[in-house]
Amino acid sequence: MTADTSRLPPPAxxxxxxxxxxxxxxxxxxxxxxxxxLAVLAGAAPVGITVGIGELVDxxxxxxxxxxxxPAAQECYxxxxxxxxxxxxxxxxxxxxxxxxxxxxxxxxxxxxERVMMAASEPATIGHLEEPAYLGRLGRARGDGxxxxxxxxxxxxxxxxxxxxxxxxxxxxLLTRVTWGLGLVVFxxxxxIHSRLVRNYRIAVIETVSQTTKLRRTSYLRDVPTTPGLAxxxxxxxxxxxxxxxxxxxxxxxxxxxxxxxxEHRLFVVVVVVVTGVTVAAVFYxxxxxxxxxxxTVGDLALGGLAVRALLQMLRADEDDLRIGFGSKAAAEAxxxxxxxxxxxxxxxxxxxxxxxxxxxxxRFRYGGAADEVLHGIDLAVPAGQSLAVVGLxxxxxxxxxxxIAGLDAPSGGSVRAGAIPIDDANRRSWQRQVxxxxxDFGRYELTVRDNIAFGSLAxxxxxxxxxxxxxxxxxxxxxxGLPNGWDTVMSSGFTGGVDASGGxxxxxxxxxxxxxxxxxxxxxxxxxxxxxxxxxxxxxxxDTFHELTAGxxxxxxxxxxxxxxxxxxxxxxxxxxxxxDGTHDDLITADGRYAELFRLQAKRFEEAPS
Ligand SMILES: Nc1ncnc2c1ncn2[C@@H]1O[C@H](COP(=O)(O)OP(=O)(O)OP(=O)(O)O)[C@@H](O)[C@H]1O
Numbered sequence: 001m002t003a004d005t006s007r008l009p010p011p012a013x014x015x016x017x018x019x020x021x022x023x024x025x026x027x028x029x030x031x032x033x034x035x036x037x038l039a040v041l042a043g044a045a046p047v048g049i050t051v052g053i054g055e056l057v058d059x060x061x062x063x064x065x066x067x068x069x070x071p072a073a074q075e076c077y078x079x080x081x082x083x084x085x086x087x088x089x090x091x092x093x094x095x096x097x098x099x100x101x102x103x104x105x106x107x108x109x110x111x112x113x114e115r116v117m118m119a120a121s122e123p124a125t126i127g128h129l130e131e132p133a134y135l136g137r138l139g140r141a142r143g144d145g146x147x148x149x150x151x152x153x154x155x156x157x158x159x160x161x162x163x164x165x166x167x168x169x170x171x172x173x174l175l176t177r178v179t180w181g182l183g184l185v186v187f188x189x190x191x192x193i194h195s196r197l198v199r200n201y202r203i204a205v206i207e208t209v210s211q212t213t214k215l216r217r218t219s220y221l222r223d224v225p226t227t228p229g230l231a232x233x234x235x236x237x238x239x240x241x242x243x244x245x246x247x248x249x250x251x252x253x254x255x256x257x258x259x260x261x262x263x264e265h266r267l268f269v270v271v272v273v274v275v276t277g278v279t280v281a282a283v284f285y286x287x288x289x290x291x292x293x294x295x296x297t298v299g300d301l302a303l304g305g306l307a308v309r310a311l312l313q314m315l316r317a318d319e320d321d322l323r324i325g326f327g328s329k330a331a332a333e334a335x336x337x338x339x340x341x342x343x344x345x346x347x348x349x350x351x352x353x354x355x356x357x358x359x360x361x362x363x364r365f366r367y368g369g370a371a372d373e374v375l376h377g378i379d380l381a382v383p384a385g386q387s388l389a390v391v392g393l394x395x396x397x398x399x400x401x402x403x404x405i406a407g408l409d410a411p412s413g414g415s416v417r418a419g420a421i422p423i424d425d426a427n428r429r430s431w432q433r434q435v436x437x438x439x440x441d442f443g444r445y446e447l448t449v450r451d452n453i454a455f456g457s458l459a460x461x462x463x464x465x466x467x468x469x470x471x472x473x474x475x476x477x478x479x480x481x482g483l484p485n486g487w488d489t490v491m492s493s494g495f496t497g498g499v500d501a502s503g504g505x506x507x508x509x510x511x512x513x514x515x516x517x518x519x520x521x522x523x524x525x526x527x528x529x530x531x532x533x534x535x536x537x538x539x540x541x542x543x544d545t546f547h548e549l550t551a552g553x554x555x556x557x558x559x560x561x562x563x564x565x566x567x568x569x570x571x572x573x574x575x576x577x578x579x580x581x582d583g584t585h586d587d588l589i590t591a592d593g594r595y596a597e598l599f600r601l602q603a604k605r606f607e608e609a610p611s
Contacts, residue, residue, distance in 0.1 A: 007123075008137060011332035017158055017324065020331050024104055024155050027111045031104045038097035039159045043166025045090040046310060050174055052083040054303030061298060094163070101159035105327075109143075109152030112334040116141045119337035124428040126408050127368050141333035143326065151334050154327025157320040164313055171310035178300045178307075182286060186311060189279055193272055194314045200265050201317035202325040218254060221247040276315055283308050349430045355418045355523050358382045358405060358554060364413035365400055374400045375577040377414065384523070387546070387555045389568035391595065396574040398558045399440065402526045405556065407431045418523075436517030437526035442510035446492035449480055452509050456516030466519050473549050474512035475538055479505055504534050511542070518553050525550055527557040531564060543567050562599045571595060 012019075024032040056079040063073040120129070120138055128134045143150030168190075176183030224243050225234045234240055284305065291301040363378040374397045382388050390398045403409050405416055407428045415422045423431045436456055445452050453470060454461035467487070471477045483489035483499060490498035491509070501509065511530060518525055531539040543564045546555075559565050566585040573581035573588070573595050581593050588595035 007338075008134070008336050011137075011329075011336045013329075013332050016328040016332045016335075017154065019335060020108070020151065020155055020328065021158070023112075023331075023335075024108050028104055028107045031100060031107065035097060035100045035104050035159050036162075038093050038100060039162040040166050042090065042093040042097045043163035044170060045086045045093060046167045047170030047174065048086045049083055049090070050171065050303055050306040050310065052079050052086060053306060054174075054299040055079050056083065056299075057302045058297050058299030097159060097163065101156040104159070105152030105154075105156035107152065108155050108331075109150040112151045112331065113142060115339060116334050116337045119339075122338070124407065124425065124432065125410050126403075127410075131368055137333055137336070141330055141337060143330040149323060149326030149330060151327050151331035153323040154325075154331055157323025157327060160320045161324065167310055168314050171307040175304055175307040175311070178287070178296060178304045179290070182283060183307075186279060186283055186308065189275075190311050190314050193275065197268070197272055197315065197317050198321050200268050201321055203261055203265075218247060218250045221250060272315060276312070280308060280312070349427075351418065351427075351430050351434050351523070352421070353419060354384070355434070355554075356384050357417075357419065358384075358524060359417045360401075360405065360414065361417065362414035363401075363404060363411055363416060365397075365404055365409065366412045367400075373412065373577060375404070378577075378579055380572065380579060380582075382554055382556065384554050385552050386570060387550070387557070387568045389565040389571045390556060390558045390574060391560070391562075391565055391571060391598065392574035397577040398574055399528055400577075401574065402437070402439075402528055402556060402558060405524070406435045406437055406526055434521075434523045435526065436514040436522040436524070437528070438507070438510045438514050438530045439526075439528045440532070442507070442513075444491070444506050444509075446490065446494065446498070448485075448488045448490055449483065449509065450487040452491060453512045453516055456513040456518075457520035457522075460516075460520045463516075463520070466516060470512045470515040470519060473515055473545070474508040475541065476505070476508045476512055479508075504538065507532070507534055508538070515549060518550060523553060525553050525555045527555065527559075529559055530557065531559070531561065539564065562602050566599075 021032075056076055059072060059076040059079055063070065063076050066072045116138065141151075143153070168187075172183055172187035174183075175186060221243055224230050225240050234243065287296070287301050287304045290296045291298055359381040360378045363375055363380075364373055365375040366373045378401060390401065392398050400409075404411055407416070407423045410425070410428075417423065418431055418434070421427065443452075443455070445455070450461075450467065453467055456470075457463075460466065468477065471480055479501075480487055480489075484497055491501055491506075492498045493500045507530070511527075514525055514527070531542055534542065539561075542549075546567065555568075557564070557568060565571060569584065571581075571583065571585055571588055572579050573593075575594065581588055581591065581595050583591065589599065590596075
């Protein structure tokens with residue numbers, strides 16, 4: 001729903017780095033402090049080396065005149081020792097800073113990832129997870145894209161650049177000591193070039209590449225031929241070339257602007273090289289002239305040269321700028337997700353009373369962004385314990401109705417009531433705990449089979465007897481007992497010791513999960529084509545024992561199979577979002593309307609089928 005997305009404020013793109021630094025200190029104070037100290041040390045040590053070399057050169061000039069063993073020579077030894085120590089310190093601090101900066105980045109990424117995950121799973125409705133805009137922002141917050149840069153990369157890149165700035169400012173200060181005017185001018189020119197260079201570089205690479213919505217589609221096209229499930233059809237229908245071409249042409253369209261920016265950037269780099277070359281030549285000429293005319297010492301000349309060399313490091317846009325650019329974009333998106341979202345567990349407030357009737361009153365619904373309503377004023381009352389079948393042609397709105405009754409979407413108009421209580425945002429979660437469902441696209445969790453079934457009522461996951469009972473009822477017990485690790489087998493061959501289940505086995509798992517929920521107090525069972533993947537015998541068994549299995553619970557089954565539909569106590573026919581028939585199977589056959597027509601059509605097909 002649009003309302004869900006609009007709950008997300010736009011990303012605050014200004015001051016992201018200070019916000020990220022603040023966040024790092026709040027989630028990992030010790031690691032952040034240590035990284036900051038090391039960044040400063042790693043930047044300051046090279047400045048110390050420059051000072052040392054300048055002093056050493058001057059010292060040597062005097063020592064050469066005075067000879068070995070003189071105080072001037074000893075002074076030189078001291079400078080040599082200092083320089084060597086600082087070389088080691090530079091190396092050690094830089095290595096440590098890199099390791100800790102990366103660890104800090106991972107910590108920040110992890111914590112922000114949790115925040116985003118919690119926020120995205122916090123709304124009790126699910127419409128936001130079907131919106132391209134919301135999904136795009138979710139992807140950007142995680143750093144998905146051609147260049148995979150999650151938020152923590154920015155903090156690592158920033159620690160590297162912070163070192164660079166410490167050494168640049170230190171070097172500029174040294175140059176200022178030799179000749180203050182020149183030092184300031186060179187520093188100012190380099191800062192200006194640096195910021196322009198980085199800006200250009202980021203625009204060239206980042207602004208245009210981080211268009212996640214477009215990229216999601218491009219990546220989708222690229223991944224289809226290797227996606228399990230789709231790969232089969234790609235081979236059978238010979239679609240590989242189609243997807244390659246579609247991927248290439250979309251990629252080209254998306255990248256045209258990027259390539260244009262990159263050309264401009266290259267041109268700018270040429271200008272930078274020329275301006276830098278002229279500036280550096282002018283500096284050396286000036287320093288050389290001063291040394292030659294006695295205005296400064298040879299040591300000053302060496303010191304100035306080394307300082308300029310250090311400052312030249314600024315004139316580079318590199319992967320750390322990418323890290324800062326992409327990472328801070330991801331961070332800005334991640335910060336937009338609410339911080340107070342908490343994970344929702346199974347223990348919400350219980351529904352206040354047993355529900356005598358579940359009813360829809362003038363229920364209307366429109367999917368976010370869609371022009372037309374899918375449901376146009378449904379009125380329906382389902383008494384507790386009734387088994388209701390909902391039938392209708394494809395797209396009639398059956399699944400949508402089930403989603404609304406389960407409280408997964410908020411109606412656009414009218415209401416769903418459980419007993420006398422309308423389901424709304426205040427009690428939605430509590431109602432959801434009363435509902436178990438086997439949707440068409442039920443969850444296939446790549447976890448143990450035990451988890452897969454216990455998810456029906458997580459609070460009772462230790463009910464071994466219950467797990468066995470529902471597994472038996474769903475016809476799964478033998479299958480589970482034959483698994484390599486029994487109940488603890490992971491349901492995916494992608495994990496060591498894991499196995500893949502067939503479509504029908506997965507469906508039985510989903511049914512067992514729902515039965516486990518019913519066993520532990522759920523009041524409503526929704527089944528959307530629950531037998532679609534079951535073989536004929538399993539389907540017959542399921543429906544023959546249905547009443548026994550669902551023992552007193554209200555059930556709503558959506559099905560196109562009339563052999564099963566006729567077993568329901570009551571049938572409603574949905575057509576273009578409206579209920580057009582409502583009654584028992586016999587009533588509707590007698591009425592000779594749409595239901596009777598569809599029923600006869602299906603029965604005829606079976607009669608005509610060769611035996
Ligand atoms: N997430 C969605 N976003 C936008 N439109 C949707 C979404 N899901 C379904 N629709 C549209 O709503 C209409 C009703 O879909 P629904 O899935 O409720 O029909 P159905 O009766 O269950 O169909 P089927 O028998 O094919 O499962 C369809 O026109 C469908 O295109």
